[in-house]
Amino acid sequence: MDKFNKLLASGEPMVLGLFRIVTGLLLFQYGVAxxxxxxVLPYFASPPPLIMTAGGIELVLGALLIIGLWTRPVAFILSGEMAFAYFMGHMFKTPAAPVFTPLINGGSAAILFCFACLYLACAGGGPLSVDAMMKKK
Structure with a gap:
């Protein structure tokens, strides 16, 4: 089992970079939409200003996350935005009766993005990032 753990651990830095890129791409697609x-998605056809602001954040910071520039602060901001999105857009969609279950309120992706970005804020961008290239100079 120790050999298996060492084998998987050897790929950890590259998988961190891949995780950052995929997370950034997924957030970027929401911003583009x-x-x-x-x-063209029906629920984004004529979004209110709060959703447009969220889209701008996802578009710009998602792109920065993809290339790995300022990964820690960008991921931290995105983590907070996703927590805000969950509470405002999913859990308290109907203020009279908040729905706490993500499976019912549709907030699973927001929670997952929140904690994925929180992890990236702590772990950094990995070796496949502009941050890593700037450190080498």
């Missing part, structure tokens, strides 16, 4: 209206 909200701001650029591509693809």
């Amino acid at each position: 909200k701001i650029l209206k591509f693809p």
